[in-house]
Amino acid sequence: MIELQGISKQFGPEGPPAIDGLDLAIAAGEVMVLIGESGSGKTTTLNLINRLAEPSSGTIRIDGQDATTADPVTLRRHMGYVFQGVGLFPHMTVGENVAITPRLLGWDKPRIAARVTELLALVRLPVEQYRDRYPAELSGGQRQRIGLARALAAEPHIMLMDEPFGALDPLTRDDLATDFLQIHRELKLTTVLVTHDMTEAFMLGDRVAVMRDGKIAQIGTPQDLAANPADDFVRTLIETPRRRARELAAIMQAGPA
Amino acid sequence: MGGTRASFAAALANLPDYLGQHVLLSLSALLLGLAISLPLGIIAARSRVLRGPVLGFASMIQTIPSLALLALFYPVLLVLSVFAQSTFGAGFRALGFLPALLALTLYSMLPVLRNTVSAITGIDPAVIMAARAVGMTKRQTLFLVELPLAAPVIMAGIRTAAVWVIGTATLSTPVGQTSLGNYIFTGLQTENWIFVLFGCVAAALLTMVVDRLLALAEQSFSEHSFAKLIACLVGLALVVGASLAPMLASGRADVVVGVKNFSEQYILGSLIERHLSEAGFSTVRRDNLGSAVVFRALTANDVNVYIDYSGTIWTNEMKRTGNPGRKVMLREIRKWLKDNYGVADLGAVGFENAYAFAMRRDRAEALGIHTIADLAAHASQLKLGTDYEFPSRPEWRAVSKAYHFDFAVKRQYQPNFMYRAVETGDVDVISAFSSDGRIAQYDLVVLGDPKGALPPYDAIILVSPSQAHDEKLLKALEPLVGAIDLETMQKANLMVDRSTNKRTPRDAAIWLDRQISTGH
Numbered sequence: 001m002i003e004l005q006g007i008s009k010q011f012g013p014e015g016p017p018a019i020d021g022l023d024l025a026i027a028a029g030e031v032m033v034l035i036g037e038s039g040s041g042k043t044t045t046l047n048l049i050n051r052l053a054e055p056s057s058g059t060i061r062i063d064g065q066d067a068t069t070a071d072p073v074t075l076r077r078h079m080g081y082v083f084q085g086v087g088l089f090p091h092m093t094v095g096e097n098v099a100i101t102p103r104l105l106g107w108d109k110p111r112i113a114a115r116v117t118e119l120l121a122l123v124r125l126p127v128e129q130y131r132d133r134y135p136a137e138l139s140g141g142q143r144q145r146i147g148l149a150r151a152l153a154a155e156p157h158i159m160l161m162d163e164p165f166g167a168l169d170p171l172t173r174d175d176l177a178t179d180f181l182q183i184h185r186e187l188k189l190t191t192v193l194v195t196h197d198m199t200e201a202f203m204l205g206d207r208v209a210v211m212r213d214g215k216i217a218q219i220g221t222p223q224d225l226a227a228n229p230a231d232d233f234v235r236t237l238i239e240t241p242r243r244r245a246r247e248l249a250a251i252m253q254a255g256p257a
Numbered sequence: 258m259g260g261t262r263a264s265f266a267a268a269l270a271n272l273p274d275y276l277g278q279h280v281l282l283s284l285s286a287l288l289l290g291l292a293i294s295l296p297l298g299i300i301a302a303r304s305r306v307l308r309g310p311v312l313g314f315a316s317m318i319q320t321i322p323s324l325a326l327l328a329l330f331y332p333v334l335l336v337l338s339v340f341a342q343s344t345f346g347a348g349f350r351a352l353g354f355l356p357a358l359l360a361l362t363l364y365s366m367l368p369v370l371r372n373t374v375s376a377i378t379g380i381d382p383a384v385i386m387a388a389r390a391v392g393m394t395k396r397q398t399l400f401l402v403e404l405p406l407a408a409p410v411i412m413a414g415i416r417t418a419a420v421w422v423i424g425t426a427t428l429s430t431p432v433g434q435t436s437l438g439n440y441i442f443t444g445l446q447t448e449n450w451i452f453v454l455f456g457c458v459a460a461a462l463l464t465m466v467v468d469r470l471l472a473l474a475e476q477s478f479s480e481h482s483f484a485k486l487i488a489c490l491v492g493l494a495l496v497v498g499a500s501l502a503p504m505l506a507s508g509r510a511d512v513v514v515g516v517k518n519f520s521e522q523y524i525l526g527s528l529i530e531r532h533l534s535e536a537g538f539s540t541v542r543r544d545n546l547g548s549a550v551v552f553r554a555l556t557a558n559d560v561n562v563y564i565d566y567s568g569t570i571w572t573n574e575m576k577r578t579g580n581p582g583r584k585v586m587l588r589e590i591r592k593w594l595k596d597n598y599g600v601a602d603l604g605a606v607g608f609e610n611a612y613a614f615a616m617r618r619d620r621a622e623a624l625g626i627h628t629i630a631d632l633a634a635h636a637s638q639l640k641l642g643t644d645y646e647f648p649s650r651p652e653w654r655a656v657s658k659a660y661h662f663d664f665a666v667k668r669q670y671q672p673n674f675m676y677r678a679v680e681t682g683d684v685d686v687i688s689a690f691s692s693d694g695r696i697a698q699y700d701l702v703v704l705g706d707p708k709g710a711l712p713p714y715d716a717i718i719l720v721s722p723s724q725a726h727d728e729k730l731l732k733a734l735e736p737l738v739g740a741i742d743l744e745t746m747q748k749a750n751l752m753v754d755r756s757t758n759k760r761t762p763r764d765a766a767i768w769l770d771r772q773i774s775t776g777h
Contacts (some may be wrong), residue, residue, distance in 0.1 A: 052389055077392030087387030091405045091481070100401075101391045134481065150391065 002026040002049060002158065002190065007058035009044055009214075017056070018044045020214035028157075031184060031191045033205030035198060035237070041214040042194045043084075046160050049192060050079045062158070077101055080151030080189075084163035086143045088135040094120070094146050095131035101154040119149040122183060141172035148180065152187070159184070161193040165200065177204060199241040202226075210234050264451035267761045268440060276459065277504030278435040280497060283423045286358050290365030290418060295411070297366075298373025299399065308374060315367040323364060323425045327432050330356035335553060352550065352559040353543065357429035357436075364425055365418040372414025376407030408478035416471040423464045427456065431518070433543040433554060437463070442545040447520050447753050447762065448673050466496060510541035512730065515554060515563030518545040519672050520753040520762060521610060521692060521746065525564045525716070527766030529734065533562075536733035548573060548646060556598040558723040562734065565719055566610055568712035570594070572651040583713045590717070599722035603734055608692050608743040611714040612652050615689035615701040617679060628705035629660050632686060636662035642675045642684035643667065652711055653688075659710035673754060692716075692743060694751025716741075740773045 009019035019041045026032045034042040047053040048060060051072040060067040067075060088097050095116050102112045120127045123145035135143055144164060151159060165173045184191055195201050201208045202222040209219040218230040229235035301311040334351035341349060380403060388398040427438030440456025470492040477485035512533055516526035530540045543560055548569055554560040570590050571577050587605060594600040614629055626632050641664040647653050670678055676695045679687045689696055718737060724730050749769045752760040
């Protein structure tokens with residue numbers, strides 16, 4: 001359970017706030033998707049949860065505990081974070097990348113080794129083949145899988161994901177998204193995922209929060225949003241995947257000319 | 258080419274000492290430089306406010322000519338040492354290792370600082386963000402992510418610093434630190450090109466070997482190759498070990514012999530060493546010291562024995578003008594040295610090495626010049642060549658005041674090039690040294706000094722306060738007092754300075770010693 005109450009975030013002394021009086025509650029076990037255009041405040045919201053950014057005002061509670069007074073380092077070690085563009089450490093092998101948070105937490109070596117093996121199997125990369133390779137030797141999809149494995153390493157309950165599948169080709173993307181949903185359910189995670197792709201938001205999200213100008217324009221299940229868009233902005237946003245679905249269906253039905 | 262072989266053998270004999278000192282100095286300066294510039298670079302990389310001033314300071318150091326930087330540290334340390342002596346009752350050696358170490362340390366800082374700053378600030382911000390997100394503290398981010406990623410670039414900076422330091426260390430000879438530069442400075446003075454070449458090649462080889470070894474370390478970081486790092490460390494350990502072993506085995510010397518930067522001094526330095534080692538002292542030489550530096554060093558016990566010239570002490574140190582005559586001057590100098598510094602003046606060696614104006618005989622005769630007074634009449638059409646010291650010395654002021662001359666052109670040379678210049682006609686008159694063998698060799702005439710503006714320059718043996726009552730040492734040097742006349746010294750100097758059938762200063766010292774013992 002993650003609760004954000006009356007959160008505001010101002011970066012510079014000038015200009016409009018990045019987050020403007022945001023309230024958001026994420027239930028345990030759900031996938032909450034934050035969607036919006038660039039600059040709408042979705043990545044900042046994500047970063048506030050593990051205190052990569054500090055709110056200017058408001059409170060954040062995680063499982064009832066005040067996160068804004070917790071030690072940020074400890075907090076981060078107990079949350080997984082998957083980056084847009086992966087952010088693997090280029091000087092560490094795949095195995096070392098995955099092992100980093102357990103290592104920081106002081107796990108013993110056999111436990112870390114076992115965990116690395118387990119996680120590489122989970123993201124479907126054979127351990128013997130991949131553990132000692134460097135990120136530069138891997139494909140984009142493989143790197144994203146390693147990023148996922150690294151985020152999961154210290155058995156977190158909360159996963160924060162910033163456009164995790166954004167830079168991948170469609171096939172890999174689909175593959176990885178499906179794998180992720182399965183892992184999410186198996187491990188009973190609570191996930192906050194940022195994307196700007198409405199189709200992805202609808203496919204992955206239990207609920208979707210549409211963000212605009214640092215506020216939530218509308219929040220609900222994909223069905224809610226599709227049935228009752230709150231305003232023209234939301235309507236335009238969800239119209240795109242709908243139109244594409246209709247066009248795609250028409251092409252498929254017409255068959256080869 | 259027996260001379261070449263002898264020079265080469267002499268050069269080789271000095272290699273263990275010179276190389277060992279060179280490596281010890283370079284290594285110490287690099288390590289000290291790293292210990293300062295690595296943390297400073299890290300701090301500067303994190304603080305935008307500090308970055309400018311830190312890099313600016315290091316760049317400014319780099320703009321100071323390296324020889325000047327080395328020279329500047331001696332007076333600074335001397336003041337500090339005197340202060341330490343008066344405050345804590347314990348001074349330190351302001352000459353030799355310390356000034357060279359500090360100057361080279363400063364010199365090594367810029368490449369390491371600059372590379373550290375640009376390597377750390379150049380790391381992809383996404384990686385730093387990831388480091389925070391996986392739960393690293395600032396310290397862990399530094400040691401687990403920033404430094405490993407910056408390592409190849411920092412290592413490249415260390416390589417540059419190593420090359421600079423090893424090269425520049427050759428310039429530490431004039432501040433009294435033995436280095437491979439001793440070959441170059443001594444070789445330049447005595448026109449012993451074998452020595453110069455030997456010094457250059459030795460320094461270049463050392464630089465190249467160290468550079469290649471450090472390149473291995475740089476590669477090991479970027480290629481994740483542990484084997485290359487081991488190879489680098491083993492290689493460096495071998496180089497350092499092999500260079501330092503002979504020096505460490507030799508132990509400490511009892512007596513430091515100071516030597517100024519010209520042939521006569523090299524010969525006399527060798528001669529003093531011979532007499533001391535016969536008496537059972539172990540000795541070490543400090544070659545190529547400037548006049549003021551060597552005198553300060555003697556009074557501070559950094560140098561224990563050296564030969565100076567009465568006129569130099571009289572004008573430079575005692576700040577006296579006028580010429581009371583040879584005997585009076587020697588007596589007053591002895592008393593002044595004893596009263597002011599506790600320095601022992603053992604007495605005159607016998608010959609004089611005075612500043613004297615000299616011209617080619619044909620030129621002097623053509624112009625009808627016999628004395629400095631005649632010279633002054635023609636000065637406005639003549640070119641004067643001097644050594645580096647003379648124009649800034651009181652003797653120059655005294656003589657130009659006495660005779661009112663104003664030369665058309667004034668040029669400064671290394672002493673040996675100065676004689677060349679007058680011989681070839683590049684200059685008309687030079688500030689020669691009366692004991693120099695080349696006066697006779699090039700058939701130069703020494704101009705008379707009717708006004709007595711130039712003081713006498715008797716060679717005198719000086720002993721530092723710490724050894725002034727060491728009877729055994731004084732006794733060992735006693736045979737040199739009154740032992741060498743002008744003609745004998747000129748012959749010995751010529752053996753070293755002439756361009757054919759050259760002898761090493763050591764050979765000349767052996768010849769001189771034989772003259773002394775047979776009472777020639």
